[in-house]
Amino acid sequence: MTEPRADLDSPWKDILRAYFPQAIQFFFPNTAALIDWEQPYEFLDKEFQSIARDAEVGRRYADQLVKVWLLGGEQVWLLLHVEIQSQWESGFAERVFVYNVRIFDLYRQVPVSLAILCDEKLSWRPQSYTASYPDTRLNFEFGIVKLLDWRDRIIELEASDNLFAIVVLAHLKVIETKGRVEQRKAWKFRLTKALYEKGYERQQILDLYRFLDWAMILPEAIEREFWQELQTFEEERKVTYVTNAERFGFERGIQEGRQEGRQEGELAIVLRLLTRRTGILSPALRSQVESLPLEQLESLGEALLDFSSSADLDQWLQSRS
Structure with missing residues (x-):
């Protein structure tokens, strides 16, 4: 993989x-x-x-x-x-x-x-x-x-209430599941569930999930399966912290930016989300994004939620050039 x-x-x-x-x-x-x-x-x-x-x-x-x-x-x-x-x-x-x-x-x-x-x-x-x-x-x-x-203290890590036990578990499971996407998805889901089950506050859950999502990268098709399972889990618990923050945070930010009347607001949000999804942008790709008009920035903001690498961004930009 x-x-x-x-x-x-x-x-x-x-x-x-x-x-x-x-x-x-x-x-x-x-x-x-x-x-x-x-x-x-x-x-x-x-x-x-x-x-x-x-x-x-x-x-x-x-x-x-x-x-x-x-x-x-x-x-x-x-x-x-x-x-x-x-x-x-x-x-x-x-x-x-x-x-x-x-x-x-x-x-x-x-x-x-x-x-x-x-x-x-x-x-x-x-x-x-x-x-x-x-x-x-x-x-x-x-x-x-x-x-x-x-590595031999997984049970101890899962029982710990310290937030960094989750960080260490995510790191270890990234190493352990190289080339085994189904196992990685299972552990990503297991650790995400643990964020709720340990009784962390909403902001703690979002902060820790951001680390999990950044570290435990999945192929697009498997990622979609993960999101469906996570959405079902959150709906059963009647809390949608992660799915709402990830899928709808951009749209909320766009509305705030529009109310302030600043295109810079939309651009900043898009760049931040792109970095999260694809890693640090090359100077060439960043320059292309910065030159997009407002309408295309909004379209990119929706499309990037499904990006998994900078190649996806490059392909999206080429399709609109």
Whole structure:
């Protein structure tokens, strides 16, 4: 099966930022126990951009720099690295070290460095960066979690109330069901049902489903079967959070944009949904979309709900050129 994998950077960043305390509590409980979660935490985006000069190079990372307060009243920065790509990276430990050095150089802060590894090589566990000479020795260590380590803890994950148990399950099942679309559909449906059964709030369900939908890509025909099953399930529970948000969110946004009298509103919604369905657009495709008149933007907004790759968008654009 050909799987056009959407960009995972954005959903990882979104879920981490929306539920940061839960992420640290799930992945790094020892560090989480030191933090005063009653105090506000702050994402240091400007500071991170100043030290991560390669942050715009690719889509492999979803790194975050966050200021938190410890229970003793001390301020500390957390440098959270998420290695998204399925292949391991030889220079990962060096990158973590370099970021730490840059932070100390610019801000005189020694951050707590933590890493979430999403790759598929079980033996790859970078935890330190070292250098040794006769008169100088360096040993920089940081904390890691390996998502593959939860492969034998599926029952535990399904029983957990922490939102990131669903995130880990989705990641593991994407790996497990490569080339087996029916099994992937079954797990996508099972995890989506769990969002309701765990009693999450509406926004939590939508946020988590966005991650599931982005990660657990299905061929168009199987996706349609999934949506029919999900619609039936939601109707039985008398809640239609996901199906309404996915299928009718665009039309609501168009109406809001029209009321504001801005074509930019429609364009922004279309671009956002296209990125969600097909991944990051190439500059050429994005330029073509941006040049569409209002009427064609509205048509594209309806058509894109069935896109599964950028090739679908390219074909749609060619048919109207």
